[in-house]
Amino acid sequence: MTEMLKAETEDQVLDTIKWAAAEKKPLEVRGTGSKSMLGRPTELDHVLDLSALSGVSFYEPAELVVSAGPATPVAEVEALLNDHNQQMAFEPPDLGPLLGNPVGGGTLGGLLACNLAGPRRIKAGSARDHFLGFTAVSGRGEMFKSGGRVVKNVTGFDLSKLMAGSYGTLAAMTEVTVKVLPAPEKTRTVLVNWAKDGIYDHDGTKAMTEALASPHEVSGAAHLPAAVARRSAVDYVAGGGRAVTAIRVEGPEPSVAHRCEALRTLLAPLGETEELHTENSQTLWREIRDAIYLAADQERHIWRLSVPPTEGSRVALQILEGRPGEALYDWGGGLIWLTLGVAPDACANVVRQHVAAVGGHAMLVRAPEDVRDRVSVFEPQEGPLDEITRRIKDGFDPSRILNPGRMHKES
Amino acid sequence: MSAQVIADPVELEEDLLEELRAVVGDRLSTSAAVREHHGHGEGFPGVFPPGAVVFAHSTEEVSEIVKICAVRKVPIVPFGTGTSLEGHVAALRGGVCIDLTQMDKVLNVNAEDLDVTLQPGVRRKQLNEYLRDTGLFFPIDPGADASIGGMTATRASGTNAVRYGTMRENVLSLTVVLPDGRIIRTSRRARKSAAGYDLTRLYVGSEGTLGVITEITLRLYGIPEAISAAVASFPDLESAVNTVILTIQSGVPIARVELLDDIQMDALNKYSGLDYPVQPTLFFEFHGTEAGVREQTETVEGIAGEFGSADFQWTAHAEERNKLWQARHDAYLACKALRPGATVYATDVCVPISRLAECIMETRKDIDETGVLAPIVGHVGDGNFHLSPIFDPNDPEEARRVDELNERLVLRALAMDGTCSGEHGVGLHKMDFLIAEHGDAISVMRTLKMSLDPDNIMNPGKVIRV
């Protein structure tokens, strides 16, 4: 039986963690609490429910920052920013549907704890790059505040960066502050439509690399193989039944039009080009951001591969050789969402072997619990790296009460 | 700056030195001149020499050196070029200084993936010279020609931070020798680290207190198709600052925007032989495509005009631009030249952009009332600015006034949700401000330090007291 411990205030978070630390009771730290969470499955008797710590506590558009409770829905923050033509530039994804959950369920705290970012990461950086400060309670039951509202500081160890991507294993955040930026006025996307049949993953990589090396300030570079492109809601993308490479530019109208034109000229020798305007562009990049094309088939396992961009298509095609599955490329080829047919080990050895050969890493994003229990969900760490990770965990959470086993199997 | 500094150097035993010599041969020095050179940084009085200085040539050597010291719990201070401003390299407990300047090779430029891997002793100007023919560049440019290792360790930034970020955003991966001598690589070649805690960012800004950085992979950028620079002078300081604020809030992707007050302009004119109006002035730089740069320049010219600047002048001429930025980078030397024999101390607060005008105006009033000679310069696009009080360190009365001015400045910035250090770091001198700013987080940082360096041998006495 799982017991929910719902904290209504920051002080209750503190009390709960103090209690848990004293009693050595492990806690699952939860934002809005979807059961099937990312990472290794953990079966804990107690859930620290932070859902009451919700709502924007500070937002001055002129200051270009927003502070909010950790359980504030990302959608709520985005709606507020949108009213002032601002945005979180790292383009927070909503991976709910991909993981079989409803749209719009994610929280700001969860987003930062998982360090998620969308297609604009190649230009604007990841969640952690926009994460300015936070208040949290460590596993020692100590409340602390780090960073603040300034975009630049060098005051000791960078705890915000350590929290980003720690999956709630170091401290429970009770307030977070992120940087916001003016939203671009216009968006255009250059599409390269490849020929009807055949595999164009390598060509797509080449087009993305060329576009990214150009001076046109590309803010999104993705490649959709034909089977994937067919599922887009944007006609221009789905209609042709072809593989499509998409390159995005954003900014004020004249400059966007100019850069779009220049990119079309640059890419024309590779294939037939087309352009999408703001609204269609927004639809397309939302789809790519959320890897929505891969959501429909909930059976297959999903891996998320991080590789050097120029190696992306080679790695993906090697893994897919003789295996049912498909790939979606983002970040100029550096991020690959890969689906694979069901296998007891989710093909972990094959995937990790190919990825390791190019210095990349792989994370198992979607798979049934028993598979995620058997297979290392995150790239396994060895030797001194693993030891440092444990020492950091011990520093923050010596009794191992915050999401133990969520990232790596407890020994 | 005035905190009581207690030095307590350990004796280095002869057999330790012998063991070190077995690793580095004659690249070990115990001469007073070499030790003293390594025992102080820039701009702060006092020398705390290490017991010995070794000049390392490889990661493996550093690893051996650290192992030898770790066994005996002998302190270690990594050393880049010694331009840090807060007493970072002072060897408070003596020990062994590892000088990394001879590890100065660029190992691998990866033009397609826009990254470079290099040794820590490579200097920023050397790197850009090396990159010249590749069409790429590295944007972070602290005023000094610092080592990339030191810049990583201090999380340095410079005039380009608004557009390109600081070392924090531009270090992709590190090789680090841990306090027990083992070697780790913090992340793999692929950009996105999903493998565990973000060790790369933990070591960026660790000021030598968690290990020795022996290899760095940095992100590079394509040299923009077009670059233009501009200079505009303003009737008063507030108008200049408001121009910056509105520019940032409008989302103009400006590459550089630097504020110099009238005193600083006077100093620059004299030092660099220029003839700009002696008025509050902004230096700008715009990067992008031809069309983009034109558009940005026009937008900013419009904003500057609204705030009363009548002489917005821009140039796309590389030589003129270089002259402008060299002058900006020489601001510190120009201050020194204003009063020969005096010391220049650089303050370093940073506030949210919306509070910048208020903070600078109050500070300027404070300077005038204090009667200290203290020009203002700043990377104002991110809310960061420096006073450079020019004073006689042997005049205790004047030194005290400077100290108090700085203390009021820091408290003013903290009250505005700012920070005591935008880019220079904590080192020895800002530890007390760090406590004022971070309170409880200090204990978390201390725990972290103790988890990773249980014997406190890495640059002891810096950042946090153990």
Ligand SMILES: Cc1cc2nc3c(=O)[nH]c(=O)nc-3n(C[C@H](O)[C@H](O)[C@@H](O)COP(=O)(O)OP(=O)(O)OC[C@H]3O[C@@H](n4cnc5c(N)ncnc54)[C@H](O)[C@@H]3O)c2cc1C
């Ligand atoms: C590979 C991958 C898989 C994903 N799987 C799922 C999934 O199965 N279900 C789902 O709903 N979303 C999933 N997400 C989406 C992601 O978690 C959401 O987009 C994000 O917004 C989470 O919000 P949440 O409120 O659901 O957080 P939660 O799912 O409650 O938490 C996400 C992580 O953040 C930590 N966390 C949350 N709040 C805090 C806090 N205040 N302080 C410290 N740590 C905190 C949690 O402990 C957990 O490790 C996944 C994302 C990725 C990249």
Ligand SMILES: Cc1cc2nc3c(=O)[nH]c(=O)nc-3n(C[C@H](O)[C@H](O)[C@H](O)COP(=O)(O)OP(=O)(O)OC[C@H]3O[C@@H](n4cnc5c(N)ncnc54)[C@H](O)[C@@H]3O)c2cc1C
């Ligand atoms: C005129 C002038 C202008 C300046 N302008 C700026 C500016 O605009 N922006 C800015 O950010 N700073 C500025 N600085 C400060 C200084 O240049 C930076 O802090 C710089 O990053 C220091 O680099 P360094 O190589 O001199 O390091 P050092 O001074 O040698 O060392 C600095 C710290 O880093 C540690 N360290 C050095 N190398 C390593 C390594 N390989 N591994 C682990 N630890 C290491 C040292 O132990 C020490 O704690 C300026 C300084 C001067 C004198």
